[in-house]
Every structure is written in structure tokens, then in C-alpha cells.
Amino acid sequence: MAKVKRSPWLLHYDGSSCNGCDIEVLACLTPVYDAERFGIQNTGDPMQADILLITGGINAQNQAVVKQLYDQMPRPKVVVAVGVCACTGGVFKDTYNILGGADTTVPVDIYVPGCAARPQAIIDGIVKAVDLFQQHMDNHEEFLKNPDEYMKKNHPEVDFKKGE
Amino acid sequence: MTEILNPENKLEEINHEKLLRKVLVMKNNGMRLAQMCSAFVDGKYELSYSFADDETYELQTLRVIVEPDTAIPSITEIYPYAFFYENEINELFGVNVKFINNDYHKKLYRIDVEAPFAKKEDK
Amino acid sequence: MGKRSVVPFGPQHPVLPEPIHLDLVIEDEKIIEAIPSIGFVHRGLESLVDKKNYKEMMYIVERTCGICSFMHGMAYCEAVEDVMDVEVPDRGKYLRTIWSELSRMHSHLLWLGLLADGFGFESLFYQCWRLRESVLDVLELTTGGRCIFSVNKIGGVLKDLDDDMIKAILEAVSKVEVELEAIKKTFLFDYSVESRLKGVGVLTKQQAHDLGCAGPFARGSGLKLDMRLRGYDAYKDLDFEPIVSEDGDGYARCYVRTMEIFQSIDLIRQAISKLPKGDIAVDVKGNPNGEAFVRVEQPRGEAVYYVKGNGTLFLDRMRVRTPTFANLPGLVETLKGAQFADVPLLILAIDPCISCTER
Numbered sequence: 001m002a003k004v005k006r007s008p009w010l011l012h013y014d015g016s017s018c019n020g021c022d023i024e025v026l027a028c029l030t031p032v033y034d035a036e037r038f039g040i041q042n043t044g045d046p047m048q049a050d051i052l053l054i055t056g057g058i059n060a061q062n063q064a065v066v067k068q069l070y071d072q073m074p075r076p077k078v079v080v081a082v083g084v085c086a087c088t089g090g091v092f093k094d095t096y097n098i099l100g101g102a103d104t105t106v107p108v109d110i111y112v113p114g115c116a117a118r119p120q121a122i123i124d125g126i127v128k129a130v131d132l133f134q135q136h137m138d139n140h141e142e143f144l145k146n147p148d149e150y151m152k153k154n155h156p157e158v159d160f161k162k163g164e
Numbered sequence: 165m166t167e168i169l170n171p172e173n174k175l176e177e178i179n180h181e182k183l184l185r186k187v188l189v190m191k192n193n194g195m196r197l198a199q200m201c202s203a204f205v206d207g208k209y210e211l212s213y214s215f216a217d218d219e220t221y222e223l224q225t226l227r228v229i230v231e232p233d234t235a236i237p238s239i240t241e242i243y244p245y246a247f248f249y250e251n252e253i254n255e256l257f258g259v260n261v262k263f264i265n266n267d268y269h270k271k272l273y274r275i276d277v278e279a280p281f282a283k284k285e286d287k
Numbered sequence: 288m289g290k291r292s293v294v295p296f297g298p299q300h301p302v303l304p305e306p307i308h309l310d311l312v313i314e315d316e317k318i319i320e321a322i323p324s325i326g327f328v329h330r331g332l333e334s335l336v337d338k339k340n341y342k343e344m345m346y347i348v349e350r351t352c353g354i355c356s357f358m359h360g361m362a363y364c365e366a367v368e369d370v371m372d373v374e375v376p377d378r379g380k381y382l383r384t385i386w387s388e389l390s391r392m393h394s395h396l397l398w399l400g401l402l403a404d405g406f407g408f409e410s411l412f413y414q415c416w417r418l419r420e421s422v423l424d425v426l427e428l429t430t431g432g433r434c435i436f437s438v439n440k441i442g443g444v445l446k447d448l449d450d451d452m453i454k455a456i457l458e459a460v461s462k463v464e465v466e467l468e469a470i471k472k473t474f475l476f477d478y479s480v481e482s483r484l485k486g487v488g489v490l491t492k493q494q495a496h497d498l499g500c501a502g503p504f505a506r507g508s509g510l511k512l513d514m515r516l517r518g519y520d521a522y523k524d525l526d527f528e529p530i531v532s533e534d535g536d537g538y539a540r541c542y543v544r545t546m547e548i549f550q551s552i553d554l555i556r557q558a559i560s561k562l563p564k565g566d567i568a569v570d571v572k573g574n575p576n577g578e579a580f581v582r583v584e585q586p587r588g589e590a591v592y593y594v595k596g597n598g599t600l601f602l603d604r605m606r607v608r609t610p611t612f613a614n615l616p617g618l619v620e621t622l623k624g625a626q627f628a629d630v631p632l633l634i635l636a637i638d639p640c641i642s643c644t645e646r
Contacts, residue, residue, distance in 0.1 A: 023434065024434060027423075096277045166522070198582070
């Protein structure tokens with residue numbers, strides 16, 4: 001892990017998880033595993049969150065909630081799906097009320113496997129998310145410095161002047 | 165040594181017209197409504213009303229078997245907290261429960277599927 | 288009289304680890320009525336009996352809830368064993384008891400931490416969770432899992448304890464006992480904690496009975512209601528007395544749960560000292576035919592399991608009535624007349640387990 005330049009805020013939302021992953025996520029934030037040493041801070045406010053951590057699958061009721069939380073977060077944002085339910089729907093995939101993993105509703109960047117996901121795996125996912133967030137921010141800064149050159153270099157197919 | 169209280173569970177099958185009277189007897193005996201559940205077996209609903217006696221740890225169950233279109237009287241007048249159970253069986257099984265206090269009108273869980281537990285043919 | 292307004296609370300809320308939604312009708316700062324609406328975690332796992340056979344259902348049932356996972360699995364096994372007339376060997380029963388009590392310890396420590404977080408005592412929250420890790424460590428050592436153990440099977444348990452493991456368990460519970468003594472002082476005698484908990488959300492004994500409450504929530508209101516008195520598993524051979532407090536406020540619930548951790552430690556020691564030798568499981572043949580109701584005491588209270596088999600591999604019906612489902616009416620009652628600022632604390636005080644409730 002490279003030097004951390006920014007301290008992202010982390011928002012945790014429990015989709016339709018069985019609690020197993022939730023308490024492991026919480027355990028990660030407490031002293032024994034202490035994910036906060038990687039510069040992240042837990043928050044309850046989506047408006048200021050950078051990393052969205054979803055546990056559990058998506059069902060008909062919480063789909064709108066997850067979508068709203070995602071939309072409320074400022075860009076750039078990183079989504080981490082924790083546990084097998086958030087990845088694919090897990091053991092509950094066959095029930096009538098589960099639509100599937102978190103990626104049925106929001107774009108997921110990082111998948112953390114496990115039932116329940118172990119704290120070590122969750123920390124690994126968080127570290128990757130911090131890196132990815134950093135990368136997004138670097139790209140954004142580069143874009144702001146010289147938009148023309150950035151778009152030519154990274155997205156030659158997009159005519160972004162025309163799109164304005 | 166701790167005194168063990170483990171009497172046999174009792175089960176009594178009754179007609180749905182006698183339900184309210186029987187439930188009232190339970191209430192007067194100081195029983196607590198431990199659970200209410202429904203099962204869909206052979207095209208009929210099997211409703212179980214379990215009452216627990218907290219002194220003797222006895223569990224008495226009233227079993228009501230009804231056809232799908234029969235209306236069941238709500239017991240919320242006798243046990244107000246039964247409304248959670250009744251809304252649940254109303255939503256998940258489609259059992260027709262009449263006059264629930266706090267009727268959620270099949271919006272307790274707000275599921276998209278209608279009465280998912282009542283379909284069992286494709287087993 | 289102030290103006291009435293409705294404030295939505297949840298599903299995503301900083302103090303709630305799980306989503307629950309309440310519509311609070313408030314008059315100035317006072318709550319007149321609370322209307323719960325659930326369903327954000329509803330998965331419909333009871334419907335899986337059509338697709339998984341009764342042995343595979345074991346894994347589904349354990350995932351009803353990640354905190355009392357072991358006891359869900361155990362209750363389901365006992366219900367199926369009851370239907371099939373299977374007698375679990377004594378050692379299997381004792382092992383189930385030991386793991387149950389370890390689960391109760393970790394669940395109550397978790398709750399104490401969340402409660403501390405709820406009233407803003409951050410360092411106490413961290414202390415409880417740090418202590419909880421030592422319980423999780425022995426659970427991982429003995430079962431291989433931290434949250435979901437999957438050591439139950441119909442007819443017994445899958446893993447045995449050897450002497451090193453028993454030593455590790457005894458060491459861990461002794462460590463928790465010593466450190467919990469220190470934490471207990473803060474929870475029960477600190478004036479700032481008392482000021483947040485005493486007299487908050489009072490539920491009288493009569494109300495608790497009339498609303499069908501269960502578990503530590505009911506015991507905090509003076510009801511001596513503990514399913515372990517039914518003497519399932521090894522509880523028939525152990526000596527214990529349910530912990531009851533008469534006050535019925537937040538402090539009483541905190542007291543009951545704190546003392547239950549000590550009780551669990553005592554029960555684990557008793558069970559280990561009497562641990563019989565022999566088999567841990569018996570083979571099970573055939574399919575369940577018949578029905579059974581089983582009640583067990585989970586960390587949050589009485590859970591009712593109903594299993595109905597029809598002689599095939601697939602059950603007709605499996606139903607779970609979880610403790611939080613029974614406690615929701617009590618929660619609504621305690622919210623009435625409370626201050627708006629106390630709402631998160633009152634919700635936490637019943638130790639809600641939403642994923643249990645909605646299944």
C-alpha cells in the first residue's frame with residue numbers, strides 16, 4: 001500500500017445480510033483489527049462518504065435505499081461488496097425476495113468473499129478501496145490540470161468538447 | 165439443582181368458528197401468545213396458535229384447518245400484539261384475516277411477490 | 288399542546304447497525320406513537336424448505352442471524368430430532384450447551400458495546416468489543432468459525448473438544464470474568480451511565496406480560512421467564528437461577544445482560560466439569576414425518592421453532608419465531624411518551640436483531 005494522501009470516509013449499509021458480515025465489519029473498526037489505521041473513518045452520513053460498504057443481498061425493499069445512498073455520495077466513490085450475499089446473493093439466492101448481489105443495483109468495484117467474511121479479508125478489501133479511491137482522485141486532479149490532454153490520453157474515443 | 169419445568173406440548177384441533185372463544189379462555193388463564201404460524205398443506209391452510217404458560221412452561225397449540233377462501237377472525241381484540249403475526253400470515257400466505265387492528269394491508273414486509281408461501285405445486 | 292408531526296427514523300441510521308424503519312409521531316420532543324415497518328432484511332428463507340432438503344436446511348437456518356447463529360442451528364436440529372425421535376448422546380448435548388453459552392457471552396458483550404456507543408461512551412464500546420474478541424478466539428479455535436460455526440448436525444455435533452481446547456476455553460472465560468468485573472463497574476455504577484439509563488423506557492411487569500415480551504427484555508421487567516428452565520440439552524444437570532430485575536428500565540436491562548455473562552461463565556465451568564465421555568453424534572436414518580414445536584433461550588430471548596415433515600426429504604413447513612419479533616410490541620410501548628433523543632437508546636435496549644425478525 002502506497003502512502004495514503006487522503007483519508008476517505010466509510011459508510012456501511014446492511015442490505016439483507018444475516019448480521020454475520022455486519023458484526024465483522026464493525027469488529028474491523030474496533031481496536032483488535034483497527035481498520036482506521038489505514039486512514040479511513042466510519043461515518044453514518046452518505047453525503048460525506050467516499051467508500052460504500054454493502055453487506056447482504058439486494059431485495060425489493062432495500063433496492064431503492066441502496067440506490068439512494070449511492071446517489072447521495074459525492075464523486076468519486078468506491079463500492080465494496082462484503083460477503084458472499086453481497087457478491088452473488090449467497091445461500092439466499094433462491095428465495096423469492098432476493099434479487100441478487102449488490103451489483104444488481106449499484107456498480108461494485110471490489111468483492112470480498114466469505115460467509116461470514118473474515119476481518120482480514122474485509123481489511124484487505126478496505127485497503128484496496130482506499131487505493132482505488134486515491135487513484136480516482138489522482139485522475140481527477142490530472143483532468144483538472146489539463147482536460148484536453150487527459151481525455152486524449154485516457155479516453156481517445158470520447159470527443160468531450162462535442163459533448164459539452 | 166435447578167427445578168426443571170418441561171411438560172409435554174399440547175395440541176388441540178378446533179373449528180375456526182370456536183377460535184375466538186378458545187383464545188379468550190387462554191387469555192383468561194393468563195397465557196401468553198408465544199407464536200402464530202400458518203402452513204399450506206394439501207391446498208388447505210393449517211393455522212397454529214401457540215400459547216405459553218410462563219409459570220409451568222406449558223405450550224398449548226390450537227390448530228385450525230381452513231379452506232383457502234375462508235375468512236378467519238382476527239384475535240387482536242384479545243391479544244393486541246397478535247397483529248404482527250396476523251399481518252405476516254396475511255401477506256406471506258394470503259390467509260384472509262378479518263378485522264385486524266393495525267392492518268398493514270399486505271404491506272408489512274412489502275414484498276413484490278403475492279403470497280409466496282401459498283404456491284407449492286412446483287416441488 | 289405543540290404541533291404534531293411525523294418523523295421518519297431509519298432505515299439507514301448512524302446508531303443502527305441494521306435497518307429498521309419507524310414512523311414517529313411527535314409532539315414537540317415527545318413521542319406520541321411509533322409505527323414500525325419492517326422488511327428491509329426480509330429474505331424469505333423459510334420458503335427454501337421447498338428447494339433444500341431437511342439436512343441442507345441446517346446451513347440456511349444457521350444464516351438466519353450471524354449473532355445467535357449457533358442457537359438457531361441447534362433449535363432447528365432439536366426440532367427435527369424431536370420429530371424423528373433421535374436421542375443425542377450426552378457429550379453432544381454438553382458440547383451444544385458450552386457453545387450456546389459462549390455464543391450468549393459474545394452476543395451480550397456485543398450488545399453492551401453497542402449500548403455504550405448508543406449513549407456516547409466510545410471507549411467503553413471499544414473495551415467491550417476488545418473483550419468479545421477473546422470469546423471469538425476460542426470459538427474459532429473450537430469450531431473453526433467466528434460468526435457462523437456450522438458445527439451442529441441432526442443427531443449431534445460435528446466437532447469434539449480435546450483437552451487443549453477445554454483448557455483454552457477455561458482460560459478465556461477466566462480472562463473475560465476478570466476484565467468484565469472492571470467494565471461492570473462502569474456500566475452499573477458510573478453516574479453518567481446511570482443518568483442515561485435509569486428511568487428510561489420503563490416497562491412494568493404487567494405490561495411486559497401483556498405484550499408477550501421475551502428474554503432479557505422481559506427479565507429486566509421482573510418476569511422470570513427463561514427457556515433454559517425447560518432443561519433441554521445439558522441445562523437439566525446444571526445449577527442456575529434466571530437473573531431478574533424489577534425496575535423495567537434501561538438500567539435493569541443492562542444489569543440483566545451484564546449479570547448473564549457471569550452466569551454463562553459459571554454454566555460453562557459447570558458443563559466442562561461434568562463433561563461426559565463418549566460419542567458426540569448418532570447417525571440419522573429416514574426422513575422426518577410429523578411435527579414439533581421447540582423453544583430455546585437465545586441471547587435475545589425465547590425462540591420458537593416449528594417443523595412439519597411429511598416423510599419426504601423436503602419439509603412441509605419450517606417456521607421460526609424469533610425473540611425480537613416478540614419484543615417489537617414492547618419496543619413500541621416503551622417509545623410512547625419518550626423523548627425523541629432517547630429513541631436510538633430505546634431501540635438498542637431491546638437488543639434488536641432485525642435479520643432474525645424478518646428472516
